[in-house]
């Protein structure tokens with residue numbers, strides 16, 4: 001099996017009677033990565049994403065999925081589309097059936113799966129996006145955020161290896177945007193490679209393992225978010241501004257107010273850089289307790305809350321948020337949960353994170369990355 005799940009090799013594309021929208025774009029995406037395609041309006045992001053599952057055919061060059069060159073006959077395209085799921089920017093273009101059930105079932109039914117299997121996949125996909133119970137609702141009566149979830153469920157039901165999403169948070173309110181990103185993170189934890197496009201440099205910096213920077217139809221750079229976003233010439237060339245956190249870091253660095261070769265990944269690292277420069281580091285650390293909501297009973301949850309009444313809590317992921325909702329419990333943090341808990345730990349406070357599945361490992365990984373970059377080892381304790 002190829003290490004690269006998706007490859008573009010010298011891709012050119014022009015819409016009819018238009019100058020080229022993609023000019024010799026080449027890149028490769030490793031299995032299991034979270035990749036953001038970033039670029040200004042008209043850079044070619046949507047065009048590039050539409051190439052990923054064969055919706056657009058390159059004029060020149062080739063696309064490979066799982067090491068195999070994409071060919072554009074019907075049978076081959078069906079295979080490609082079951083491996084690469086594409087969520088369009090405008091969910092209205094994607095969500096068209098008379099009911100949510102019919103919409104989500106459309107893809108798997110097209111794969112000619114047995115009816116039982118289709119039903120099971122629809123149920124799983126709707127559960128994953130938090131829309132169980134919406135089966136009979138007409139999609140055009142749903143909110144924009146709910147329609148986006150239906151569109152994602154339709155793709156999930158195909159069980160793709162790669163999920164490609166065009167501006168998945170555009171036109172969503174901040175809370176819904178966070179929920180959609182949580183959902184993508186959960187899918188990623190389950191092994192899906194994720195490629196999304198955005199002009200939101202803040203989101204790309206926080207979220208992506210790797211950034212593909214596009215400008216004027218050309219690939220300007222592929223690399224880590226820190227490498228791409230600290231390169232002022234690259235950013236200027238792409239008509240983008242760096243994430244606020246990096247901008248602030250570079251200014252503090254220029255003035256000699258902080259020292260550190262590694263740009264801060266998040267607010268905890270930045271806080272530690274400043275705190276370290278001001279007073280020589282953190283004294284007593286709080287702990288982050290971690291509870292798996294998949295195995296948590298209401299009784300045990302009540303015990304955990306009673307153990308430490310003032311302790312702040314955070315819920316990560318759709319299933320954990322549903323657990324809190326069903327338990328009539330309002331967590332203190334519902335977005336940026338791990339970073340907020342790391343910040344609390346730095347002021348000596350304990351916190352409790354409710355989550356499940358692969359997200360448990362993600363919390364530990366984030367604490368490890370923070371420890372490596374800042375030298376502050378916040379204990380994460382599973383309860």
Ligand SMILES: Nc1ncnc2c1ncn2[C@@H]1O[C@H](COP(=O)(O)OP(=O)(O)OP(=O)(O)O)[C@@H](O)[C@H]1O
Nearest residue numbers: 015016018021039040041042043044045046047048
């Ligand atoms: N259907 C189309 N017909 C003709 N030209 C198009 C079409 N779609 C896009 N283009 C052109 O191709 C270029 C790239 O557009 P594309 O939508 O891929 O960019 P983008 O980076 O996704 O932009 P945005 O951030 O504004 O969505 C632009 O110059 C655009 O005008």
